[in-house]
Amino acid sequence: MNRTRWLYPLGVLLLCGAVPPDALARIKLTTLPVRERVEIQLDHPEIALVEEERIVPLVKGVNQVDFSWANTRIDPDTLVLRILPPPADQPLDAKVLSVSYPPNETALVWAVSASASGAARVRISYVLGGLSKDFHYRAVADHDEKTLNLVQFLRVNNNANEAYDAADFWAGVGERFSKPLGLSETKEVQLNRFASVPVRKIYTCDPTEFGYLDRAQDKLNVPMHYVIKNTGGALGKEPLPEGKARIFQDDGKGSSAFLGEDRGKFTAPDDELKLYLGLARDIAVRRTVDRSERQRIAGNLYRYDVTLKYEIENFKDVPATLDIAESVRQIRDAVRGDSGRDPEWQLGDGSLRNPDPEKSDADKLLFHVDLPARAADGQAKKQVHTLRLTLNNEW
């Protein structure tokens, strides 16, 4: 390594406080203590904190510890020098007296006072720009898509113009690890492996979020998601940071096939990680507004009765569960225009009358509909469901 260019030179000028300053120049001794240890803390969402441990030889009196850097994005305002406690058999009391900042130079000089001559263990911490991290995931689902093996990776991108022969890394999740990190290098490590994670495969139609496959024919898009809950087993102890997830499936023949990928959101423990893998073309959903009537209550006050009809066919040879999601506000806006007020509604006696209480609120409704596999003769049975809504107090 080119020390002058890449290593942050840490020079120690040993000054004896008793001798007049001019005389000191003749007896100065400059040492360049090497890094004993480097820790790179990546637990902050945006910032990399580098901590270097060095053994600095000090003489009794005042010592000048000169720290300079070039071509790296050290934030000098974040530099902290801490003198670590000495071993019990070598007591050495050292204190930082002051810090001086020379003009037009990326450097600073600590004045360190020492009670005796000896070596002090110091930690220099600073925020370093150009060191970034990202997470990504790789999962292989079983052939029957009931469980999957999830692997979490950390990628550290070093554009900081600095190399580390060995550094301890901590990303805020997973285990700490030690690796070298070269100049302009990207290092990828496996942080966690979660085996046999239960996975739910869900099909969803939601005109607001996923839109129509064919608007003229009222056919909705039916995306397929894998849903992994961050709980149970090795999961649930830490959040899953956001990152791209690639999903493969065991093809039952000793190999695997790529199913799709999605950008997974930050998932707190107990929350669900929902990954969109692709459209399910074998489940067809037609959605029509079957009825829309209004009744005047008084003056310009109306009540609306709206019925939505869903014609659903499952062409798959396995049963499936379809999630039907609706935004009541969107329905109201479609039948009478936007009033700017939240809709006040009641569910009527359609076939969809028991929304999932955990996933429904004042606006969103979510229903689960079980779909049988297509019949032995190849015919898919068409199911018809209705959602009846009364929109009260609209004007």
Next chain:
Amino acid sequence: MTPNRIFHLFCLFALLAPLAAMARNVDLATVPSRGTVQLTIYNSEDLTLVRETRVVTFKQGVNPLQFSWANTLIDPTSVELKFRQPNVGLDVLDTTFPHDKPQTLYWNVQSDANREAVIEISYFTSGISWEADYLAIADPEEKALRLESFVRVRNQSGEDYENAQVRLVVGTINLVEKIAELAKLPVGRVKEDLGKEEYREMRQKAARKMMAPPAPASIVMAGAAYDMAAEMEVPKEIIKEGLSEYFIYTIEGTETVPNGWAKRLRSFEAAGVPMTVQYRYRPREYGEQLVRLYLLRNDTASKLGTTPLPDGTLRVFRANGREGLSYLTTQNLKYVPIGDKIELNLGPDPAVVFELLKQKVRRDNLWFQIKGGNLYRKLGEDGMKLELDSQVAGWDERTVFRQRIRNYTSKPVSVEIRREYPGDIVFRSKLDPALHDFQTVQFKTDIPAMGKAELDYEIVARQGYNQKQNRVELQTGDVAR
């Protein structure tokens, strides 16, 4: 070290001659050197009061004195001459700013005898500044923290100040004109064409000089005094005193700050400062997010309270228990008087999930304006007819919310929530809320480690004709489902 290149105080020995005589081509002058220098640096304005003493020999009669300040940022209108020792028998007759010599003035000093005198010259300069900054390191359990405060003096004035007594003023003063504008001069710069090694050598020399003990002390240090001097040097004390509306920090001993350099000294340090952790949702202060805060107090019970904390940048770390640090945040600390609280905003905590769910909306108490006139009728009242020409003019909008907070940290958390509701509002809940102001509701909850809280409340917003007030009324009761 560059010589004292700027200020020249000449005793002109075209003596006994009035100022007109100085237009001669041949002058003889002596340059009295600086005795002491005191810098009083203000942080609210680009202003430093410099007070320096010099020893000058006067002859009986009129003595012309020339003072010049090329390439500095001195306000010429502020330059003042005083006689310190003796303070009688000497008098300034007049001050002249010659048109042909910029950045120069002449004093005519009347002396009643031949004597040596200590004079004091004071003036305002710009280009010297100071600022505070802070370093806070919380212990791994987040029960206490170590707070260190620093002062950093920067010298861009164009002049080197050696062995100067440095005083720093905390406070906001009023100036009617900026000193830098009065000075109208560019800031002096360190030569940039020096070779790297040469420059490094120069820097190290300057650094040594900065760290050198004050000149008088080093003269004393010799021979038998050596052992004492070699005792461990401790960080300089910064003495803090109140003065009118301000606080003055006096740095122990003297400091040398060459032009272009900055120097940072510890103002105080306090270990084991007790603190608490609180989570707050206050959109007006912290945006639409739940943030985590360290709360402490600038008082003696908290091992602080010796000085107000001047405005400055504060960096917060947490010790990770393995001799390392975790970076938490950097924030600008606003002036904290003695006894006041200190709040450090660490930003959102991903381990505490904060969700507001709107669960139900209902409208009632509907009032109609009949035919656009002054007659209003309530829906459902006896005799209410379905007037075609009547409009909804007032109603109560009832919205049920659930505030869900999940704590995935290993410690219990305390959460305080403030929500602002403009209009005529009823806040109905069993949350024991309080009004922060007439339209802001505040409530608190504690959540155990790995636990969650579900806080239900109903907002009744009286709209249109129904709105009679602009305030929040707190009601205790069940939330309608």
